[in-house]
Structure formats: structure tokens, C-alpha cells
Amino acid sequence: MVKKLIKHEMLFYLRTLLPAELILLGMALLVRFVQFFESDAVIYDIVAISSIVTYVIAIIVCVVMMFITGLTRFYKNLYTAEGYLSFTLPVTHSGHIFSKLFSAVAVSLITALVIGVSLAIATAGEVFSEIVKAGNYLFKMLFDYTGVHGVLFIIEFIVLVIVSLSTGYLLYYTCITAGQMAKKNRVLAAFGIYFGYYFVCQTIGTFFMIMTAIFNEPIARLMENIGLFAETHPIATVHIFFISVIIFDAIIGGVYYFLTHLIMKKRLNLE
Amino acid sequence: MKKYFKPAALLVLLVMICSVFSSCNALDEMRKSHAFWNNEDKTEILYNGEVYKKLSGSEDFLITDHIGYSNGYAYVTEKDVPLLLSDLLGTWIDIYHDGKLLQVGYQDSYYLESEYDEYLEKIKNTKFDKFRVFNSFSEKYELLSDEDSQIIIDIITQSEIVEITNYDFVYLGEIWRCDADMYFVSEKFELLKDPDGYYLGIGYTEYCYKVPEEMTERFEKIAKAYFIDWYYE
Numbered sequence: 001m002v003k004k005l006i007k008h009e010m011l012f013y014l015r016t017l018l019p020a021e022l023i024l025l026g027m028a029l030l031v032r033f034v035q036f037f038e039s040d041a042v043i044y045d046i047v048a049i050s051s052i053v054t055y056v057i058a059i060i061v062c063v064v065m066m067f068i069t070g071l072t073r074f075y076k077n078l079y080t081a082e083g084y085l086s087f088t089l090p091v092t093h094s095g096h097i098f099s100k101l102f103s104a105v106a107v108s109l110i111t112a113l114v115i116g117v118s119l120a121i122a123t124a125g126e127v128f129s130e131i132v133k134a135g136n137y138l139f140k141m142l143f144d145y146t147g148v149h150g151v152l153f154i155i156e157f158i159v160l161v162i163v164s165l166s167t168g169y170l171l172y173y174t175c176i177t178a179g180q181m182a183k184k185n186r187v188l189a190a191f192g193i194y195f196g197y198y199f200v201c202q203t204i205g206t207f208f209m210i211m212t213a214i215f216n217e218p219i220a221r222l223m224e225n226i227g228l229f230a231e232t233h234p235i236a237t238v239h240i241f242f243i244s245v246i247i248f249d250a251i252i253g254g255v256y257y258f259l260t261h262l263i264m265k266k267r268l269n270l271e
Numbered sequence: 272m273k274k275y276f277k278p279a280a281l282l283v284l285l286v287m288i289c290s291v292f293s294s295c296n297a298l299d300e301m302r303k304s305h306a307f308w309n310n311e312d313k314t315e316i317l318y319n320g321e322v323y324k325k326l327s328g329s330e331d332f333l334i335t336d337h338i339g340y341s342n343g344y345a346y347v348t349e350k351d352v353p354l355l356l357s358d359l360l361g362t363w364i365d366i367y368h369d370g371k372l373l374q375v376g377y378q379d380s381y382y383l384e385s386e387y388d389e390y391l392e393k394i395k396n397t398k399f400d401k402f403r404v405f406n407s408f409s410e411k412y413e414l415l416s417d418e419d420s421q422i423i424i425d426i427i428t429q430s431e432i433v434e435i436t437n438y439d440f441v442y443l444g445e446i447w448r449c450d451a452d453m454y455f456v457s458e459k460f461e462l463l464k465d466p467d468g469y470y471l472g473i474g475y476t477e478y479c480y481k482v483p484e485e486m487t488e489r490f491e492k493i494a495k496a497y498f499i500d501w502y503y504e
Contacts, residue, residue, distance in 0.1 A: 017365055032286055124287055126295050198461035 009103035027058040028118035070104035156242035168251035174256045304345040323381035399457045407499045432481045444498040
């Protein structure tokens, strides 16, 4: 059943985001088309810069739309009138959260891919071939320097992107879900919870900064030791960095998931 | 939707095909400033289709054109480095003397291979027996007269060397030992001043010659003739 839910989620995203992504590809095509008339004329500069600005705006619109669609889909599908229908389906709360999260992350990755394709279109020809050459050279450098670790770095990076995206979405899911506990103005409450969370995070960050300033000496010594370790074991340091950030993000994401699930199951009268 | 697919695909195909035959001005510009090491020990540079050879011992002197008259810049890389990474992975080159001389980093100089021997000969026969200054008023390099040059030589040979520890020093300008044509320069001296008198800073070191009291008056004439006195401004 979760598979079917994911399929419907993806169909929804396809209907909503496909036009925006087609426009983005069209803008990329326009940027490339304008470059055929490259000259020193002022009019060319105006047209070329305008086309590039429009293209960049199209990228921003695509990303913002993808993000907002991901969140409104979660909210509307579960917490508005649609939610009554959604929760009659034989799917657990975890299934609902997972299907929404999986499809949102997948769509984020697809959007990144579409942006990549649009860049390839906008730079098609000589520039694109130079970009590919530069990319190949950088990968060659990476593998020459790190050997098999290069592959592991790429895998770790991809995992980190997926985990960070999931954690990001789960934070907003938690805020939206917690906002539903309010009797009125639930969307506003969700915003309030998000800004409250942000405020707490900033306060904790400031507290740590103050602690760092107070305990300057041991922290400086610690940083020096870390720097020394990084100098002598650069490859291990990169692995440790990636893995620790992945674990940290996964733990935070797990907490958000647990909270969302808990509130959805215990605190909201949805069924 | 389907009826738009074919024309859209055709348009994309057309743009892609045209792209193969079009060039990019920005890349052409980058290509113009991309030089390559021509051999493994980096004694030759290939730039703009010409070979440049390293001037051995070029670190011992600076060439006049190095100061303020760059004709442009480039980056030198290994031959397999792609164009887009040339500035990231390459070493900065300053181009002088109408493209005949390349200065890589701060020390190494390379000269056009076809005129290399002639240039080397010129360097060998150079006598650094004059001094030149950058005149702050006319904003030009000028050769000191024989009389003024003799004052500098007297200071260098007769006065004591002291360490620059006084941060009240005011920098007035620079004096360079050079050849009669002001084409090559060797040592650099910095003209410094503090309440106790004048000093001649030695190149890029922390030491200087203290101008003896008996020479101060003669030396002050040079200072006032060529340099704006920021100390009392």
C-alpha cells in the first residue's frame, strides 16, 4: 500500500512541478540560443544578461516550488479535509510519513537533476565540453590522491545529501504536525513553532560560543589536536567528518520522525 | 501535450547541433591567457605558440619592466589541465616587455626563446652603477645624477647598519640600483625617516643604513627633490 501511496505522490508532483521544470528547460534553451548571436554590441549584452537572469529566476522558482509543494502536500493530504480520506486508507502513520518523505526527497533529487540538465543545455557545445573536461580532471585528481577512498567519499556525500534533505523535511513535518495541536490558526501555530525552534537553536549556538570564549584554552588545544590529526591523517579526517555529520543528521532526523509520529498518533484525533 | 513534443524535441536538437559549431568569446579569452609548462623540469613555457626559456639566476635581479608596466597576465599549468581549471591550478604569470618576458611567481623569469641569447648577453654586460627613483611629484622613474648617486654609495659604504625597531619610521620612497638605461635594477633601498634623521632601508630586510649626520643635508636634498614628505604633511 505504501508503494501505491508513493506512486500517487509522484503523480501529484509530476502534475504540479512538470510545467515549472519544462519552463526551466525552455529558459536554458533560450540562454543557449541567445549565445549564438554573441557580439560586442550593447544590445547583445542586455539580451544575454536578461536571459541569464530569467534563467536563474526560473531555477529559484523551481526549487522554491518543489520545497513548498513538498510541505503543502504533507499538510493538505494529512491535516485538511483530504486527511479524513487519507487516514481511512489501510496505511500506518509511519507509512504516511515515509511515503511523503520518500517522494519529497526523490523529487528534490529529480529537481537537482533537471537543474543539471538545464545547465547542460544552457552551456551546450564548447563550454559544456570544457565543464566535462574540468569535472573529469577533478575526479581524476581525487582518485589519484585518495585511491579507492574517492569512491567512498562520493558515496558518503550522496548519503549525506539524502540524510540532510530528509532531516530538513522532517523538521518542517514536525512543526506542521505540532501546529495541529492548536485549537485555532494551526498553520500560524506551525510557523510559530518553527520560529520558536529556530530561536532555541540560536540560543544554544550562542551559549556554546560563549562557552568557547570562556574555556578558550582547552578548546584551542582541542582544535590544535584536531588540526594536527587532520594534517597527518587527511583521508581519515574527511571520512570522520562525513560519517559524523551523517550520524548527527540521522539522529536529529530520527528525533523529528519520532516526534511527528508520536504527535500524529497520540495527540491528534485524525481517524 | 504530445503534439508539442515533436517540435520541442526538434528545437532542442537544432540548438544542440548549432552548439557544436559555435564558439564562446569568454573561453577564447581564457585560452589566450593559458600557458603550459613545456618540459618536466619547468625550464620552458609554451605560451601563445611561442617557447619561453627560464633565465638562470633571474632571482638575483629584478627587471625594470617588472615594476608597474605589466602587459597582462596568464596562468601556467601542466599540459593536461583543462582550460576552466587553469586559474585554479595554475601559477600566475605577469607579462612584460611586449610579451617577450614572463615573470612566474615572484622570482622566476622566462624570456622569448628566439631572443633569449641576445637578452642574456645584455644581462651579463649590465653594470649596476646608477640609481633611479620614482619621482612622487612627476610620477616617473628618474635617474639620479652622478653626484646624487655618489651620496647613496657613500652612505652604503660608510654608514653603520642598524635594525629597524622603531615603528615611528615614515616611508618616503624607494631608490633602486640600476644600469644606465634604467632597464635592469638590482638592489632596492627604502627611504625612511624618523625624528632622529634619515635611513636607507635594505631591500626586503629589517635592516637599514643610518644616514650619518654629516651627510644628512646632502641626503635631504635628494629626499625633498623626489619624494613628498608625508612626515610633516
